[in-house]
Amino acid sequence: MATFCMSSPPxxxxxxxxxxxxxxxxxxxxxxxxxxxxxxxxxxxxxxYQPSPWDHHSLLAITNKYANEKDVITRxxxxxxxxxxxxxxxxxSLEQLDLIDDLQKLGISHHFELEIKDILTDLHHxxxxxxxxxxxxxxxxxxxxxxxxxxxxGFEISEDVFDxxxxxxxxxxxxxxxxxxxxxxxxxxxxxxxSDTKLYKVIRPFATEKLREYVNSDRNNETYKxxxxxxxxxxxxxxWRMRRLEARWYIDAYEKKHDMNLALMExxxxxxxxxxxxxxxELKYVSSWWKEACLSNQLPFVRDGxxxxxxxxxxxxxxxxxxxxxxxxxxxxxxxxxxxDIYDIYGTxxxxxxxxxxxxxxxxxxxxxxxxxxxxCFLVLYNEINGIGCDILxxxxxxxxxxxxxxxxxxxxxxxxxxxxxxxxxxxxLEEYMQNxxxxxxxxxxxxxxxxxxxxxxxxxxxxxxxxxxQNVVRCSATVLRLANDLATSPDELARxxxxxxxxxxxxxxxxxxxxxxxxxxxxxSDTWNxxxxxxxxxxxxxxxxxxxxxLARMSQCIYQHGDGHGRPDKxxxxxxxxxxxxxxxxxx
Numbered sequence: 001m002a003t004f005c006m007s008s009p010p011x012x013x014x015x016x017x018x019x020x021x022x023x024x025x026x027x028x029x030x031x032x033x034x035x036x037x038x039x040x041x042x043x044x045x046x047x048x049y050q051p052s053p054w055d056h057h058s059l060l061a062i063t064n065k066y067a068n069e070k071d072v073i074t075r076x077x078x079x080x081x082x083x084x085x086x087x088x089x090x091x092x093s094l095e096q097l098d099l100i101d102d103l104q105k106l107g108i109s110h111h112f113e114l115e116i117k118d119i120l121t122d123l124h125h126x127x128x129x130x131x132x133x134x135x136x137x138x139x140x141x142x143x144x145x146x147x148x149x150x151x152x153x154g155f156e157i158s159e160d161v162f163d164x165x166x167x168x169x170x171x172x173x174x175x176x177x178x179x180x181x182x183x184x185x186x187x188x189x190x191x192x193x194x195s196d197t198k199l200y201k202v203i204r205p206f207a208t209e210k211l212r213e214y215v216n217s218d219r220n221n222e223t224y225k226x227x228x229x230x231x232x233x234x235x236x237x238x239x240w241r242m243r244r245l246e247a248r249w250y251i252d253a254y255e256k257k258h259d260m261n262l263a264l265m266e267x268x269x270x271x272x273x274x275x276x277x278x279x280x281x282e283l284k285y286v287s288s289w290w291k292e293a294c295l296s297n298q299l300p301f302v303r304d305g306x307x308x309x310x311x312x313x314x315x316x317x318x319x320x321x322x323x324x325x326x327x328x329x330x331x332x333x334x335x336x337x338x339x340x341d342i343y344d345i346y347g348t349x350x351x352x353x354x355x356x357x358x359x360x361x362x363x364x365x366x367x368x369x370x371x372x373x374x375x376x377c378f379l380v381l382y383n384e385i386n387g388i389g390c391d392i393l394x395x396x397x398x399x400x401x402x403x404x405x406x407x408x409x410x411x412x413x414x415x416x417x418x419x420x421x422x423x424x425x426x427x428x429x430l431e432e433y434m435q436n437x438x439x440x441x442x443x444x445x446x447x448x449x450x451x452x453x454x455x456x457x458x459x460x461x462x463x464x465x466x467x468x469x470x471q472n473v474v475r476c477s478a479t480v481l482r483l484a485n486d487l488a489t490s491p492d493e494l495a496r497x498x499x500x501x502x503x504x505x506x507x508x509x510x511x512x513x514x515x516x517x518x519x520x521x522x523x524x525x526s527d528t529w530n531x532x533x534x535x536x537x538x539x540x541x542x543x544x545x546x547x548x549x550x551x552l553a554r555m556s557q558c559i560y561q562h563g564d565g566h567g568r569p570d571k572x573x574x575x576x577x578x579x580x581x582x583x584x585x586x587x588x589x
Contacts, residue, residue, distance in 0.1 A: 056287050067276065082264060100119065106250055165185075186237065190204070344418075360412075441481045454548070
């Protein structure tokens, strides 16, 4: 472990200044890998990945005609107007809660963090004094909404507030058919933690059944937008959804409300376009980096998915002020995907052992020992990690390179374990598979890099806990990613040749059918979310880091919702989602 300069004062800086450039590796001297670079008797697998649907030059040309200086001025005026409404004009607590919910779902709540915190703190204090419960079914929407918002913002609130409702559900005396309240109750149930039996075992199944009955009924007295919201909730609860994509959906949904606030609607649209313009510039940057790095040129077997990598990182943190973090994390994601494909698809066991040792040694002197196709990959990795480590040392007075290097060593060792399992035909138990798989998801590696770049003040204690895999909230996020990925991608991966995934491990271990195994894995995802909700609340970590960790799990649910959204973006709605977030502005006319 390196010695750190602890005597130097920390520098509080969330995003480095604009003149700090991410390092780019020039590969002009490299030659394209040819078939004669490897022995003819080696059988190399293929991921059968399709060419990228995104053309670099087309990406450089995208613009947002609505995002300009005039719109920024208009947005700031509207922000002041909405702050006044939050602070002064709303008459009841329910009006405040409904507006906070709208602000969150429209993706603009970060402009009103102080106002929202003050309102929720005041409501929580009042409720603690009066020990309120949901005594009437007509109070259900307000109670469930307040419960969800308070828990979401880290306030302590017991599920016992729903005791009267739970008793009515269990005694079959619940009479309300108000779908708005049922949707709110359903969404609140997903804020359950591992100790909440009523939310998880009574309220969620009840609300789910009620919504399914409603969606499948012939009730014509409800509006289209209510049915649309019910279907949307059943498809995936809000708590599990990618925030930026939800904002784009909710802008359209909110506009259909008969009582929508025109100023709020205008603010949401303008702000979306302004943020989109920032995202477009970042996407151009990382696309240029990817092109100059030459990895997809030199390694034609890897996924050419820099746009998908950027999409992932917008899911983790989307606010415009964190552009530097997104750019750097997209580069890290691209390197992870490239190395993953080397281990999963192309490398021989001997080559993979050499590469793992090279990463562990972190020394370019042994570069010639690697096969030619691995040299470029290692050099790009080495340059990028050392480059960001140097920048962090300059700006934050701490040497993080040993921690970052260890995260790559741990990741490559986890990849190597799976490669050995596959090459040797070994079938792990589900528990053994998951013990390795949560590391091989790359989530621990991703998040330690994120922490180093994102955090104003870096704590060695937190770095050590992340490096030694002692943060359970990170493990939960990784578990959700692994299981969601397995449900979406395991048939394709097994077809090309890969280690058994969680579904197959469970089938092999228990004799279950594929349908039963998939149901078990779905249940594991729900259980992990309950645990993650608990761990997120108690984790001694910066709140922004915890939120990013949970957002990574949300992004996993998003990217694998309709199939392999990374390896097959055209068939899993990734292309249309990317278009809606980064290419098509929200019309203001």
